[in-house]
Amino acid sequence: MAVRTAHPPDTVAARRPRRVRRRRRVPAAFYAMVLPAFLLFFVFHTVPVLQGVFYSFTNYAGYGEWDFVGLDNYAAMLLDDRIRASYLFTFRFAIVATILVNVLALAIALGLHARIRFRTTLRAVFFLPNVLAVLVVGYIFKYLFGTSLPALGESLGIDALSTSILADPELAWLGVVVLGVWQATAFAVILYLAGLQTIPGDLYEAAAIDGAGRWRQFRSITFPLIAAFFTINMVLSLKNFLMVFDHVVALTEGGPGTSTESVSMVIYRGGFQGGEFAYQTANAVAYFVVIVVVSVLQLRVLRRREVSL
Amino acid sequence: MVLRRTVRAVAGLTLTVLAAGCALTGGPSDGGRTTLDFFQFKPEAIATFDRIIAGFERERPDIRVRQNHVPDAETALRTRLVRDDVPDVLALNGDGDFGELAKAGIFHDFADDPVVDTIDPGVLEIQQALGVRADGEVNGLPFAANANGMLYNRRLFAEHGVAVPTTWAELIAAARTLKAAGVTPFYFTLQEAWTAMPVFNAIAANTAPADFFDRLRADRTTFADGYAETGRRLRQLTELGQPDRFARDYAAGNQAFGRGEVAMYAQGSWTLPPIRDVGPDLDIGVFPIPADTPEATRLVSGVDVTITVGRQTDRRPEALAFARYLLRPEVVAAYAKEQSAVPTLRGSEPTDPVLREVLPWFRQGRVAGFVDHQVPLAVPLAPVTQQYLIDGDLARWLRTLDREWEKVARRR
Numbered sequence: 001m002a003v004r005t006a007h008p009p010d011t012v013a014a015r016r017p018r019r020v021r022r023r024r025r026v027p028a029a030f031y032a033m034v035l036p037a038f039l040l041f042f043v044f045h046t047v048p049v050l051q052g053v054f055y056s057f058t059n060y061a062g063y064g065e066w067d068f069v070g071l072d073n074y075a076a077m078l079l080d081d082r083i084r085a086s087y088l089f090t091f092r093f094a095i096v097a098t099i100l101v102n103v104l105a106l107a108i109a110l111g112l113h114a115r116i117r118f119r120t121t122l123r124a125v126f127f128l129p130n131v132l133a134v135l136v137v138g139y140i141f142k143y144l145f146g147t148s149l150p151a152l153g154e155s156l157g158i159d160a161l162s163t164s165i166l167a168d169p170e171l172a173w174l175g176v177v178v179l180g181v182w183q184a185t186a187f188a189v190i191l192y193l194a195g196l197q198t199i200p201g202d203l204y205e206a207a208a209i210d211g212a213g214r215w216r217q218f219r220s221i222t223f224p225l226i227a228a229f230f231t232i233n234m235v236l237s238l239k240n241f242l243m244v245f246d247h248v249v250a251l252t253e254g255g256p257g258t259s260t261e262s263v264s265m266v267i268y269r270g271g272f273q274g275g276e277f278a279y280q281t282a283n284a285v286a287y288f289v290v291i292v293v294v295s296v297l298q299l300r301v302l303r304r305r306e307v308s309l
Numbered sequence: 310m311v312l313r314r315t316v317r318a319v320a321g322l323t324l325t326v327l328a329a330g331c332a333l334t335g336g337p338s339d340g341g342r343t344t345l346d347f348f349q350f351k352p353e354a355i356a357t358f359d360r361i362i363a364g365f366e367r368e369r370p371d372i373r374v375r376q377n378h379v380p381d382a383e384t385a386l387r388t389r390l391v392r393d394d395v396p397d398v399l400a401l402n403g404d405g406d407f408g409e410l411a412k413a414g415i416f417h418d419f420a421d422d423p424v425v426d427t428i429d430p431g432v433l434e435i436q437q438a439l440g441v442r443a444d445g446e447v448n449g450l451p452f453a454a455n456a457n458g459m460l461y462n463r464r465l466f467a468e469h470g471v472a473v474p475t476t477w478a479e480l481i482a483a484a485r486t487l488k489a490a491g492v493t494p495f496y497f498t499l500q501e502a503w504t505a506m507p508v509f510n511a512i513a514a515n516t517a518p519a520d521f522f523d524r525l526r527a528d529r530t531t532f533a534d535g536y537a538e539t540g541r542r543l544r545q546l547t548e549l550g551q552p553d554r555f556a557r558d559y560a561a562g563n564q565a566f567g568r569g570e571v572a573m574y575a576q577g578s579w580t581l582p583p584i585r586d587v588g589p590d591l592d593i594g595v596f597p598i599p600a601d602t603p604e605a606t607r608l609v610s611g612v613d614v615t616i617t618v619g620r621q622t623d624r625r626p627e628a629l630a631f632a633r634y635l636l637r638p639e640v641v642a643a644y645a646k647e648q649s650a651v652p653t654l655r656g657s658e659p660t661d662p663v664l665r666e667v668l669p670w671f672r673q674g675r676v677a678g679f680v681d682h683q684v685p686l687a688v689p690l691a692p693v694t695q696q697y698l699i700d701g702d703l704a705r706w707l708r709t710l711d712r713e714w715e716k717v718a719r720r721r
Contacts, residue, residue: 059721063390064413076720082689082713146500146556167500167555169699255502256555257696258689272387274687275409279720 055281062277073282082258083283086266093173093262094241097180101237102230104181105188110222112189113196123193130186134179138250141179142166145251169259172252176260179247184240188233195229196222224307231302239295263287343627344373348396350382351614353582357647358400365634372627374398390415395619397628400635403451403612405682408440411448417618417625419447424636431671432653435678436612449615450636453650456595456667457507457577457609457679460584463592465492465572473596475603477515477542484549487572496571497547497554498562499698502691506681508546508575508598509694513539514609514677515600522683525714532710540703546575547698555699567591578664579613581649593663597670607677608670613650687720688713 056073060066077083112123129137146164153161165171199222207217223230245264248254254261254269261269263283271280349358355378362374377396379385383406389395395415401407410416419425425433425447432451441448459480466473466483469490474480484494498504516538524530547554551571560583566574567587574580575598584591597608616635618628634640638654645652649661651671659665670676684690693713697706 061409061413062387063410063415072720076716080716150553150556163553164556167553167699169696253502255500255692255695256699257502258692259696261692268384269689270687272384272391275387275406275685276687276717276720277387277391 052281053285055278056285057282058278060278061275062272066278069278073279074286076279077283077286082261083263083266085258086261086263089173089260090242090244090262093176093180093244094238097177097184097241098234098237100177100181101184101188102233105185105192105233106230108185109189109192109196110218113193126189127186129183130190132183134183134246135250137183138179138247141175141182142251145175166252167256169256172256172260175251176244176247179251180241180244183247184237188237191229191233192226195226199225227302227306231299231306234302235295235298238298239291242291242294342371342373343624344375345398345624345627345631346396347374347376347398347400347631348382348386349376349378349400350386350402351400351648352378352380353579354614354644354648357644361635361640361644364640365631368634369627369630372631374631386410395621397619397622397624398631399617399619400452400614401449401617403436403439403449403615403682404679405439405684406686407436407449407612407615408682409686411442412440414442415620416442416448417620417622417629418442419450419617420445422447422629422633424450424633427636427638427654429653429655429657431674431676432612435610435676436615438678439612439682449612449617450632451612451614451653452616452635452641453612453614453645453648454610454653455578455613456651456664456670457511457611458575458595458597458667459511460566460574460576460580460663461594461596462566462569462572463594464569466594469572471572473594474599475606476599477601480599481545481549484546484573488549493551493571495546495550495573495575496557496562496565497550497575498557498559499547499555499695500558502695504559504562504576505543505547505694505698506679506691507577509539509543510679510681511575511598511609512542512546513680514607515598515605516542517680519677522680531707532714533704533707536707536710537703540697540706543694544698544701544703555695563587578649578651578661581661581663582647585649595663595666597667607675608667609679610651610671610676611679611682612653614644684714685717685721687717 057068057070058066059069059072108126112119112126116122145166150162150164153159153163166175203221203225204217207221212220243264244262245268248260248262248265252260254265267280267284267287270276270283274280347358347362349355355376358376362376365374366372383402386396386399386401390410399416401410428451432454433447435454436449436451437447461473465471465487469487469492471483471486472479474483487494497508513536517535518524518530521530521535525532525535551557557565562574562576563580563583564587565571567584569588569591574584578595581593584593597606600606616632618625618632622628636654638657641652641654642657642660644650645657646660649659649664651659651664658668681690688710690710693706693709696709697703
């Protein structure tokens with residue numbers, strides 16, 4: 001019986017004309033395109049990631065000998081208040097910066113989408129920050145915060161301005177927010193502009209005939225219809241801000257004290273400067289998981305309120 | 310068949326490209342000449358080392374030395390070590406970082422090399438205390454030493470009738486006199502956390518118990534017990550500095566002192582070249598930050614540059630030849646002169662007039678090493694100290710140091 005039931009498919013396959021099987025085959029060119037990329041990606045991306053996960057279970061200092069320590073690194077992380085403080089700073093910074101970037105970018109995009117004069121020039125101007133390197137801009141902002149603003153504050157007699165906010169542990173994070181928002185808004189504007197172009201103009205005409213004002217049009221037409229762009233902007237901004245590194249390096253180097261140490265900064269400092277490669281690799285693995293979870297949750301929540309025509 | 314052949318060809322091609330890429334980054338020889346990778350951490354000394362290398366290459370035309378200097382050299386070196394890529398010859402700062410790498414067995418053992426006997430035993434001892442792979446090994450050759458004290462502007466001191474202080478009380482009195490006369494007594498550059506460390510080290514050498522770190526490692530003392538006075542004095546000194554001390558960086562400090570605007574600047578001899586770039590004619594003096602009595606005062610000195618060779622290098626004979634060349638008396642002396650350093654060879658003396666002022670401390674052996682070299686790098690000593698100088702919470706500073714130390718000790 002068993003032998004008999006196993007036979008029929010084979011015979012069917014054998015009877016099938018050869019031509020059909022050939023046609024089903026994917027042309028080799030596709031493999032030729034995918035394989036080199038796959039190999040490069042695997043060698044330069046996947047292998048190092050796996051290596052990192054592996055090292056997070058050791059006490060490797062980055063050089064010399066090492067032993068397996070199991071989950072010790074992860075356990076020690078939970079008790080490390082320096083790491084805790086860096087998570088707090090990073091999330092506070094990322095949430096504030098994400099909200100600011102999206103509010104600003106949406107406003108600018110609406111303005112640039114309208115039929116204003118010098119529209120193309122203005123669009124180019126607003127895109128400029130995205131082209132400049134954060135490190136370079138960071139040093140300019142550092143000078144602004146450290147020298148120009150205090151000088152201005154002093155000459156105007158405003159006490160609150162006369163000291164550098166970067167020298168104040170309570171306020172330094174705001175300096176990082178200003179730089180981050182300034183730099184990231186440009187890219188968000190581009191995405192919103194693309195979104196605005198997908199909305200057909202007759203919708204607005206119809207709404208205007210029905211007597212909807214500008215605000216009502218924005219609330220009921222524009223915003224719902226660019227929701228997909230809003231989602232992607234929120235997710236990308238938050239993810240990018242959670243990995244903030246060069247902003248901090250350029251402005252404060254984690255200081256004053258350790259008040260603006262982002263998670264990436266702690267990973268870099270502890271791992272490469274502090275000789276705790278394995279420990280900070282564990283931190284990096286854990287943080288990777290945190291970012292993935294946050295992004296997926298965010299995507300799910302925001303997707304729910306998306307609509308399409 | 311076609312598919313399989315294509316796949317194989319593509320895979321082969323990719324691997325060839327990868328291999329070629331690897332070969333390009335690691336290819337060390339050109340036309341019979343051996344190329345040495347010389348990793349050097351000191352941006353101020355790039356031109357000086359270029360001249361030294363030119364001299365060596367004239368003598369050994371078969372060797373080419375490629376000087377490799379990057380900003381933030383310590384981090385750059387560690388990222389290379391993770392890839393098992395140790396430079397052939399290295400010039401590194403003789404600090405805690407060097408000690409940790411030496412303990413891990415990254416460097417060559419010079420113990421049997423006659424060149425070791427030419428080095429001043431006192432300087433060698435300071436370096437050996439940082440750490441070696443095993444007892445009896447010598448993992449680096451001290452090339453230049455430094456003096457870490459208080460630089461002062463002689464003209465301003467003379468103008469306001471201030472004498473060089475020999476006790477802590479005199480130092481504070483001198484600062485108050487200068488301040489009353491409208492002169493900024495001290496310039497601090499605490500936007501950069503590390504610039505608190507030279508002062509911290511100088512004060513700690515005279516106020517903290519000498520065996521503190523041995524006892525700390527044995528779990529028999531705490532920062533709260535041993536470092537309260539150091540912390541108090543450190544803050545007392547910085548409060549006499551200029552108001553914007555937390556918004557200024559190292560470069561700003563060198564400029565302010567170089568232009569003769571401030572009376573004192575708590576930095577080491579490594580700062581002399583950049584200061585002289587700004588104020589070539591400035592009349593600079595130096596004294597150790599004093600203890601309560603002149604007899605108890607000790608000068609803090611460390612190995613500014615140590616020369617070493619990678620333990621696993623394939624080009625060992627050439628690397629050792631270059632290392633020995635660097636340690637020749639005329640090379641050491643020329644470097645020390647150009648970089649305002651203290652030469653490290655037996656019987657040699659600094660030529661810099663500023664450094665000759667602290668020669669008595671060296672001669673009498675009243676020298677202490679940098680205490681922060683005893684602190685593992687995973688403990689964020691500099692930022693935590695910067696934080697303390699901002700908020701002035703001594704108890705919290707001591708508590709944080711104790712907690713960080715304990716955490717790192719537990720992880721090791």
